[in-house]
Amino acid sequence: MYYNKFSAYLKKKYGTKVYKLPLNLPITCPNRDGSIENGGCIFCGGEGAGFENLSNCLSIKEQLGLNSRYIGKNYSADKFIAYFQNYTNTYLSLEDFKGYIYEALDDNIVALYISTRPDCVKDSYLEFLREVKTRRGVDIIIELGLQTVNYHTLEFLKRGHSLAQFIDSVLAIKLYGLESCAHYILDIPLDSMIDVVEGAKIISALGVDQVKCHSLYILKDTVLGSMYQSGEFSPISLGEYIDRVVAFLEHLSPSIVIQRLLGRAPKERTLFCNWGMSWWKIHDLIEERMEARGSYQGSKFDYLNGSALKGLEAEI
Numbered sequence: 001m002y003y004n005k006f007s008a009y010l011k012k013k014y015g016t017k018v019y020k021l022p023l024n025l026p027i028t029c030p031n032r033d034g035s036i037e038n039g040g041c042i043f044c045g046g047e048g049a050g051f052e053n054l055s056n057c058l059s060i061k062e063q064l065g066l067n068s069r070y071i072g073k074n075y076s077a078d079k080f081i082a083y084f085q086n087y088t089n090t091y092l093s094l095e096d097f098k099g100y101i102y103e104a105l106d107d108n109i110v111a112l113y114i115s116t117r118p119d120c121v122k123d124s125y126l127e128f129l130r131e132v133k134t135r136r137g138v139d140i141i142i143e144l145g146l147q148t149v150n151y152h153t154l155e156f157l158k159r160g161h162s163l164a165q166f167i168d169s170v171l172a173i174k175l176y177g178l179e180s181c182a183h184y185i186l187d188i189p190l191d192s193m194i195d196v197v198e199g200a201k202i203i204s205a206l207g208v209d210q211v212k213c214h215s216l217y218i219l220k221d222t223v224l225g226s227m228y229q230s231g232e233f234s235p236i237s238l239g240e241y242i243d244r245v246v247a248f249l250e251h252l253s254p255s256i257v258i259q260r261l262l263g264r265a266p267k268e269r270t271l272f273c274n275w276g277m278s279w280w281k282i283h284d285l286i287e288e289r290m291e292a293r294g295s296y297q298g299s300k301f302d303y304l305n306g307s308a309l310k311g312l313e314a315e316i
Contacts, residue, residue: 001296002249002287002290002291002295002296002297003249003258003261003290003296003297004254004255004256004257004258004297005257005258006210006257006258006259006260009257014079014110016077016078016079017075017076017077017079018077018079018080018081018110018111019071019075019077019080019081020080020081020083020113021063021064021067021068021071021080021081021082021083022053022054022063022067022083022085022086023053023060023063023064023082023083023084023085023086023100023104024053024054024055024056024058024063024085024086025056025084025086025087025089025092025100026056026057027056027086027087027088027089027091027092028087028088028091029087029088029091029117030088030091030117030119030120030160031088031117031158031159031160032044032087036119036160036161037158037160039158039223040158041157041158041159041160042156042157042158042222042223042224042227043157043216043217043218043219043222043223043224044219044222045219045220045221045222045269053085053086054066054067056086059103060082060100060103060104061103064080064082064104064106064109067080068080068108078108079108079110080108080109080110081109081110081111081112081113082104082105082106082109082111082112082113083113083115084100084104084112084113084114084115085113085115086115087115088115088116088117088120089114089115089116090114090116090117090120090121090122090125091116091117091120094124094125094128097125097128098128101128101129101132105132105136105138109138110138110139111138111139111140111141112129112132112138112139112140112141113141113143113181114129114140114141114142114143115143115145116142116143116144116145117144117145117160117161118144118145118146118161118162118165118166118168118169119160119161119165119169121142121144121168121169121172121173123172123176126172126173126175126176126178127176129142129176129178130176130177130178133177133178139179140178140179141178141179141180141181141209141210142169142173142178142179142180142181143180143181143182143183143210143212144166144169144170144180144181144182144183145159145183146163146166146182146183146184146199146203147159147183147184147185147188147214148184148185148188148191148195148199149163149195149198149199149202150190150191150195151163152190153188153190153191153195156190157188158223163202166182167202167206170182170206170207170208171206174207179209179210180208180209180210181208181209181210181211181212181259182203182208182210182211182212183211183212183214184199184203184211184212184213184214184248185213185214185215185216185263186213186214186215186241186244186245186248187215187216187235187236187240187241187244188216189233189234189235189236193243193244193247196244196247196248197247197248197251199248200247200248200249200250200251200252201251201303203252203253203256204251204252204253204256204301204304205304208256209256209257210256210257210258210259211252211256211257211258211259212258212259212260213245213248213258213259213260213261213262213263214262214263215241215262215263215273215274215282216235216263217263217264217265217270217272217273217274218233218235218270218271218272218273219265219269219270219271220269220270220271225271228271228272229271235272235275237275238275238277238282238285241275241282242282242285242286242289243289245261245286246286246289246290246293246295249290249295249296249297249298250295250296250297250298250299250300250301251300251301251303252297252298252301253298253301254296254297254298254301256297258297261282261283261286262274262279262282262283264279
């Protein structure tokens with residue numbers, strides 16, 4: 001296996017097929033409502049990341065029921081992850097947050113995955129989640145939108161948070177006995193290969209548990225979309241993206257689980273997505289490149305634990 005695949009991790013951990021059930025809360029983001037900024041990140045559309053989500057007018061129980069019946073029937077699954085996916089799922093009052101979490105707990109739910117921003121992770125919410133994990137026996141993973149470790153690029157993307165806030169949130173999540181997942185965009189043109197490799201190193205050094213890699217899609221009616229249409233912004237080539245993915249994986253700790261290597265968006269909403277190719281074809285090209293190089297996840301994971309002292313023995 002070229003990298004630590006999410007599907008294999010789930011099968012090994014839970015002993016059966018496990019699928020994510022996306023949940024859509026009636027919430028927003030501090031980067032959209034004026035708390036930090038108006039309009040959100042330059043790549044974010046009005047629907048956030050919820051292209052395939054059910055309406056947030058439905059209750060959590062209704063969304064879980066509809067999705068689990070569909071996926072269970074089509075993929076022979078009976079264990080699921082409740083995935084709070086869209087917008088910033090800790091950007092609401094603690095009491096409201098507790099209500100949604102409690103509603104998602106069911107006998108067939110083995111884990112809660114909660115997507116949020118690094119600047120919206122607070123001790124009181126983590127303490128509550130630790131209690132849920134302990135009392136209900138479910139795994140809890142906080143998915144953090146990092147996207148890049150280059151602070152100039154964070155500013156360009158109008159992320160509204162810093163690298164320091166990401167580091168702080170990961171350390172807090174670990175302190176409360178929970179797990180973290182970093183979202184990372186590997187093909188931002190402002191970033192170089194050095195940024196990509198450094199991102200893998202920082203994520204590994206922090207002990208992040210999972211990574212979700214994204215390829216940058218460009219949506220209609222967004223700031224980035226306008227820049228793309230006016231010629232101010234051009235995506236990198238597919239070949240360079242593959243090179244970046246391979247380098248990222250090579251420098252990443254082999255213990256980190258990879259949820260995915262590409263992003264996806266509906267064709268009717270995009271101006272650019274995955275170089276006009278299917279995601280699985282690009283995935284195959286990535287694995288072909290790794291095979292040709294004889295590389296695998298962690299093949300260059302040799303930079304921690306006093307790396308400069310390798311080969312030296314302490315004098316007695």
